[in-house]
Amino acid sequence: MSVLRARTRDVVVDRVERIAEDVVSLVLVNQDGSPFPAWEPGSHVDLHLGEEHVRQYSLCSSPTDLSHLRIAVLNVPDSRGGSTWVHENIRPGETVSISEPRNNFPIKDSRKYLFLAGGIGITPIIPMIEWAHAAGKEWQLIYGGRSRGSMAFGDRLREEYGDRVQLVPEDESGRMDLQAVLGLPRAHMLVYACGPTGMLRTVEDLCMGWPPGSLHTEKFAATALGTTSAAEPFDVDLVRSGKTVRVPTDRTILDAVEDVGVRVLSSCRHGLCGTCETTVLAGEPEHRDAVLPQEDRDSGDMMMICVSRAAAGCRRLALDL
Structure with a gap:
């Protein structure tokens, strides 16, 4: 098998700070003290945790200060184990490996913005707010x-931005009233939302009546293999390599491609990072990732081969590999 991993760099954990219940912040610096490459709001990095875990965390530091990067990690004991590993093992002064920043959640230019955050979903929103505020945009955050x-x-x-920030702690105010916020579409406004799956499903439903392209989301989890309609084996033509591989029900396209020695850049292998994005030349994919925007899903021209498969009734895909 030939496995090609995304480029990484070793960095030093400068500070570990507990910033909320079950949330720690890691401040990362380069080993030689040099600045990081420029990055844009919405970017994330892969954090490599020992030999077993690679997890994606949004950057929540300022893109204008490249002396360090900051991520925040919520401890979720019932998840895949990465967050607990961070909370229990990472200490100041340690060296960890991260990918270069990648942006699957870019902010587009608009007159007005509505930012919606649930829980740790606030992290990618923070640099967006900084950018929108500095650019003199009209914006509001409901968190x-x-x-x-x-x-x-x-x-x-709240201290920095005042009334533009509305905090909605559930034990005091109940859940966010998304119907009141999104029930009436607003002109020249983009909605950026990040949070738990249930919250994002409600946001998506309520934004169905908004102009196309108004809603932009980032999700925490991709669709699990086997939970949607297409679970049959299928064939994949690797056009540039001149090979055809069979993808059984219990394997991914990425697994099958690597088995025949074709090198594909990959990282998370869970449909969360966007590293393995591949051009679809023929056939209909079923998207199971948490990365591609809706317009790219609808076009069918791209897919994340670590989790996505051929759609029901599609027995063959052709990929630019």
């Missing part, structure tokens, strides 16, 4: 969480 103590950066955002 929900279990309690004030669980809402990372909440107090800081």
Whole structure:
């Protein structure tokens, strides 16, 4: 098998700070003290945790200060184990490996912005707010969480931006009233939302009546293999390599491609990072990732081969590999 991993760099954990209930912030610096490459709001990095885990975390530091990068990690004990590993093992002064920043959640230019965050979903929103504020845009943040103590950066955002920031701790105010916020489409406004799956499903439903392209989301999880309609084996033609591979029900396209020695850049292998994005030349994919925007899903021209498969009834895909 030939496995091609995304480029990484070793960095030093400068500070570890507990910033909310079950949330720690890691401040990362280059080993030689040099600045990081420029990055844009919405970017994330892959954090390599020992030999077993690679996890994606949004950058929540300022893109204008490249002396360090900051990520925030919510400890989710029932997840795949990466967050617990961070909380239990990473200490200041340690060296960790990260990818270069990648942006699957870019902010587009608009007159007005509505930012919606649920829990740790605030992290990619923070640099967006900084950018929108500096650019003189009209914007509002509505940020929900279990309690004030669980809402990372909440107090800081209120102090810095005042009434533009609405905090909605559930134990005090109930859940965010998304119907009231999104029930009436607003002209020249883009909606950026990040948070739990249930929240994002509601946001997507309520934004169906908004102009196309108004809503932009980032999700925490991709669709699990086997949970949607297309689970049959299928064939994949690797056009540039001149090979055809069979993808069984219990394997991914990425697995099958690597088995025949074709090198594909990959990282998370869970449909969360966007590294393995591949051009589709023929056939209909079924998208199971949490990365591609809706317009790219609808076009069928791209897919994340670590989780996505051929659609039901499609027995063959052709990929630019």
